[in-house]
Amino acid sequence: MCVAAEGTVLSVEGRDAVVDFHGNEVTAKCGLVQVKPGDHVLVHAGCILQVLSQREQNEMTDLSAIFAEVGAY
Amino acid sequence: MDIACFSRCGEKRQKRKIWGIMDKRNTELLRAITDYLKNYDGPELRIMEVCGSHTGAIAKYGIPQLLSDRIHLISGPGCPVCVAPSAYIDRMIELSLQPDVIVTTFGDLLRVPGSRESLSEAKGRGAKARMVYSPFDTIDLAKKDPAHTYVFAALGFETTAPVYALMARQVLEDGIPNVKLLTAIKTMPAVIRALMDSGAPVNAFLAPGHVSVVTGSRIWEPLAEQYEIPFAVAGFQGIEILEALYGIARWTNGRSGGRVMNFYPSVVSRAGNEEAQTQIREVFEPVSAVWRGIGEIEGSGLALRGPYAALDAGSRGLSRDVRKNKACRCGEVLCGKIPPTACPLHGKVCTPLTPQGACMVSPEGSCRTWFEGGRKR
Numbered sequence: 001m002c003v004a005a006e007g008t009v010l011s012v013e014g015r016d017a018v019v020d021f022h023g024n025e026v027t028a029k030c031g032l033v034q035v036k037p038g039d040h041v042l043v044h045a046g047c048i049l050q051v052l053s054q055r056e057q058n059e060m061t062d063l064s065a066i067f068a069e070v071g072a073y
Numbered sequence: 074m075d076i077a078c079f080s081r082c083g084e085k086r087q088k089r090k091i092w093g094i095m096d097k098r099n100t101e102l103l104r105a106i107t108d109y110l111k112n113y114d115g116p117e118l119r120i121m122e123v124c125g126s127h128t129g130a131i132a133k134y135g136i137p138q139l140l141s142d143r144i145h146l147i148s149g150p151g152c153p154v155c156v157a158p159s160a161y162i163d164r165m166i167e168l169s170l171q172p173d174v175i176v177t178t179f180g181d182l183l184r185v186p187g188s189r190e191s192l193s194e195a196k197g198r199g200a201k202a203r204m205v206y207s208p209f210d211t212i213d214l215a216k217k218d219p220a221h222t223y224v225f226a227a228l229g230f231e232t233t234a235p236v237y238a239l240m241a242r243q244v245l246e247d248g249i250p251n252v253k254l255l256t257a258i259k260t261m262p263a264v265i266r267a268l269m270d271s272g273a274p275v276n277a278f279l280a281p282g283h284v285s286v287v288t289g290s291r292i293w294e295p296l297a298e299q300y301e302i303p304f305a306v307a308g309f310q311g312i313e314i315l316e317a318l319y320g321i322a323r324w325t326n327g328r329s330g331g332r333v334m335n336f337y338p339s340v341v342s343r344a345g346n347e348e349a350q351t352q353i354r355e356v357f358e359p360v361s362a363v364w365r366g367i368g369e370i371e372g373s374g375l376a377l378r379g380p381y382a383a384l385d386a387g388s389r390g391l392s393r394d395v396r397k398n399k400a401c402r403c404g405e406v407l408c409g410k411i412p413p414t415a416c417p418l419h420g421k422v423c424t425p426l427t428p429q430g431a432c433m434v435s436p437e438g439s440c441r442t443w444f445e446g447g448r449k450r
Contacts, residue, residue, distance in 0.1 A: 003126045003283070003309070003437075004232070004283050004286075015243075028207075029207075029209060029236075029239055031239045031352075032235055032236075032239065032346060032348050032349045032352065033346060033348060033349075042283075042286065042340050044232055044233065044236065044283060045179075045207050045208060045229075045233055045236045046206060046207020046208065046209050046210070046236070047207070047209075047235070047236040047239060049232070049235075049283070049286050049287065049340075049346060049349070050286050050340045050346055052339050052340055053338070053339050053340075
């Protein structure tokens with residue numbers, strides 16, 4: 001139930017933000033953290049919980065690729 | 074390559090070391106992590122995860138097969154649906170049968186057994202329930218249908234509590250008269266303390282990543298210090314879980330004492346989301362809560378407070394906890410005392426199609442993930 005998904009903020013209007021999840025656009029509440037278009041965010045139960053650090057997000061992606069290479073999953 | 078330093082340097086140095094090395098795509102290091110975990114021969118490790126999403130991810134990525142026989146993964150009470158007492162389900166059904174009430178809920182709550190039946194079964198005799206993607210969908214439904222009162226079944230841990238707080242604030246601020254909440258919100262530190270004090274066979278925790286987004290990794294520090302065990306905050310990809318397990322194994326092999334390690338730094342800070350913490354404090358107050366199969370734990374729940382208490386649909390005092398099937402051993406599974414396969418019902422009368430206990434219902438329940446993944450250890 002505590003699962004959350006990462007997406008990109010497309011627009012912000014009042015208490016709501018439109019977030020893109022790989023082409024699927026969903027409206028999410030943004031009352032728990034300040035966001036702006038272009039932010040990579042973590043969304044849980046229709047609400048933005050946190051803004052991701054871009055640097056660490058890229059490094060995480062690199063790490064995923066490397067683990068795939070060594071057959072960790 | 075210095076993997077020995079991986080888990081014992083400070084948080085900033087640790088992040089720099091890990092991510093600095095990963096930038097070079099050092100596959101040798103990553104192979105070393107998996108080799109280390111597979112060949113680990115240090116002290117026996119019994120690592121409990123207390124997040125249903127971790128339970129699901131561990132099964133999905135086949136993590137146990139990548140570990141030495143000396144590393145055991147144990148599923149704890151991390152699935153909020155699984156720990157809801159039967160009285161909560163019964164109350165939800167009672168409300169849904171009232172002529173002017175419609176219950177809204179996330180999907181996995183529909184089939185959880187109460188003392189006699191589940192909400193899904195009660196729909197056969199007129200219970201009115203709707204699945205929603207977000208609690209805020211309930212507000213939209215209520216605005217369009219003023220003839221009914223919409224009761225949202227608000228279960229969850231610290232991750233979801235601030236979302237419910239925002240929802241409650243909006244209901245009051247917008248003056249929406251026909252929305253209520255039936256809450257069963259629980260908090261992690263108290264149940265971990267209760268488990269450790271009851272002698273749970275655990276010597277490390279995989280700390281829940283998304284709970285930590287809200288609370289910050291510092292919430293685990295008093296527990297790590299008190300019980301002298303490591304807590305590793307982990308993300309939900311296979312690699313992130315392996316990293317955290319590696320950190321625990323490195324820390325435990327050769328030293329003792331408590332330690333909090335953050336392996337999910339992209340979203341988890343030491344302080345957490347302080348605005349979310351403020352929202353929780355303003356809307357909720359700590360209360361005793363009953364955990365299915367475990368019992369009542371002081372200060373382990375959150376209930377609506379002050380003006381928000383007017384939105385409560387009767388959440389307080391729901392302490393009765395009755396097993397639908399007396400042979401169900403969900404309580405011992407939730408405490409890590411037995412694996413799901415040790416329950417006499419597992420895979421026989423208790424399957425995802427015919428769940429006898431809550432742990433077989435939710436996709437994050439330990440019994441269901443073991444059954445569907447054919448997990449043996």
